[in-house]
Amino acid sequence: MRNFPLVSVTVCQPGSGAQASCSTIDNVLLDTGSFGLRLYASAIPASTLAALPVQTDPASGKSVAACAAFGSGYTWGSLRTADVKLAREVAAGLPIQVIADPAIASQAPASCVWNTALTSPAVLGANGILGVGVARYDCGTACAGSTPRAGYYYADSGPATPISMPLANQVANPVALFPIDNNGLIVDMPAIAADGAPTATGTVTFGIGTQANNLLAGAGATVLATDRWGNFSGSVGNGSTVQTFMDSGSNTLSFEDWSIVQDSGFYVPASPLKRTVTLSGTNGVNATTNVVIGNADALFASLNFAFSNLGTFIAQTVDLGLPFFYGRRIYYGLEGMSSGAGATGPYVAYVQR
Template identity: 45%
Template sequence: MSAPAQRVFERASIRSVQADVRSFVLAGVLAVVLAGCGGGGGSNGTAGATVPASSPAAASAPAASAPASSPTSSGPSTSGTVPQSTTPNVVAVSVAATPTLTRNMLMASVTVCVPGTSTCATVNNVQVDTGSQGLRLLASALPAGFALPSVAAGAGSSPAGECAAFGTGYTWGAVRSADVRLAGEVAPALPIQLIADPSVPTTPSVCQGFGLAMINTTALRSNGILGVGPFNADCGAACVNQPNSSWYYSCPSGNCTASAQPLAQQVSNPVAAFATDNNGVVLDLPAVPDAGQSAVSGSLIFGIGSQSNNALGGATVLRANTVTGFVSTTTSDGSVYPLSYLDSGSNGFFFANAALTRCGAWYCPSAPLSIGATIKGTDGVSTPASLPVANAQTLFASGNWAFDNLAGYNGNMFGWGLPFFFGRRIYTAIEAQVTPAGAGPYFAF
């Protein structure tokens, strides 16, 4: 029996993708997605259970500072002393068969609570995404009657709605406040996006223009997105002083108009809101065989240099653009991709190579090959990296779910997706946060 069609899945939404250049991603990637990819269906796989806040993964909430604003300086510091922590800081992550039959989906479980209470719910099958900021959950993934308070739009009192664009479509929903619990860490009263929240039933036309509506498990391929990328908030300074119809809305009685949104009320990176271990994350995943693997287990570790399990060690630091989060990639054929990103939320490598045979959205060379490449930070520091590419149809027919050599087409950017994370410890440092290598944003491995 032939393998089911596999959809290209790019979560790339490092800030520029969700701003000035995200239209290029949608034009170059989404058209291929819609033309060449299918995918399975299935149930939503929701945990749906209400759990007490005293469960082992839900320690009492420590105090936390508000997320920092976007940095205005052009260059980060080169050293820093990081406060040490003893808080449990590891969340289990895995790649395995999913209800929607999508390969290379890195999943975790997330607990959200009504702020300041023990009324909590744990949601399974939430995708871990180092290419975006903020927690986004399907409203349908929470138990019936589980009510989170609204976050106000702008300086008023009307509830906020939000449009968030990704490489393969958009999410639309209400902005609500929750205590987000991950391992022993807590991000108190954090603005999150509740996707397809019935309080904001009508998607604005501007948002609909970003392509596929990822407002259910079939389209989102998960119950939510845990964005732990290199910035504190999803839009940042661009949304603070004036309305931006690509982002935030004021929604009195469900009728929404574009609105400015203060940083403290934007959907925010939960890691930046932790009391400690709040300067970034480490994704630690084992290597997988060339033919793939049926399941992979790894760790999402909070903090960089704050505990013995997140030491930076000898990792090469690649500083990212402080506005966009991009680094640069040069491949062995001399092609240069100045818009390059490291993104656990993309299920393959994504780049343009006319010499590779394509099968729909994916590359299907007649024999496996390895492409040499160099990744360079904004300060000129670079490191070599190999890019293995196998025949996607052969990989899908294997019945495995985790691959380090799955690659597809992107005509505008270079995406080092989840395949690159296998067999590595990859660090993502958050903007303006002190680390042993200076302030983020940067990637390191």
């Protein structure tokens, strides 16, 4: 998979301090555009899966099923609890989604279905998704009220029935449950050549302004306040100002530009094109930066898998995917959490390398 950042996570029996029935799951997609850990049941060894309890709906006594929608499709599975370890940080008692879990008998309801059914690691291209964007929960207060909201949580009752879910039981951003370094994270990716690279190795640093290696103050970062889902405003070239976000889980620079030649949705200009990106945070901060769009056909013909100039067409949205991350340090401040330098989440920030 091109521009597909993968990490490892360790899941353990909840309440064990990440010490019992643990398994490390490799090849999990790092996704700063979603919220919460979602792993395929088939990727979790049976002994560990058996140690992760399935949540139960108090009203019906049925197991809880969880749904999540992404740009490429949707996931359907159980709502379980685990202690989750990321490097040396532990999120204790974290609600997670286990995709394609045989513990769930019902099929995904119509209110969950979107685009492609991401039913297996082969379909997604990874063993799961680690959502570490700016939100603390995958739904939030909209799912915690007395009226159930379709598209998130269901009683496994055939057919599945939407249910409400208190915040403490919702699929949650693991960073928010760390005892320290829990106010956000930083993604660092190296700059790469215009014709790409076979691989690219970056780092994820937890916490912002909590340690000497994660300072925001004095870094010269552009800080853009966002809505609770990480969205702000932006435009590319002479395009309209539209919803914009920075998403490591997207493998291209996606925006609307009818002047660039396309091939199956990918931009294929005869020669590389530079475009100015204008960004506007909800805090009134405005900034400009540049991106370069290369010929996708030529890039795909190479043996490389990391590209900083791979672009696709998308209407009325600017999605600054992983190509935008190369050569930049990008910060994600969690909602309601202070990071110093006058920055309180939700926000994104970046430093050009």
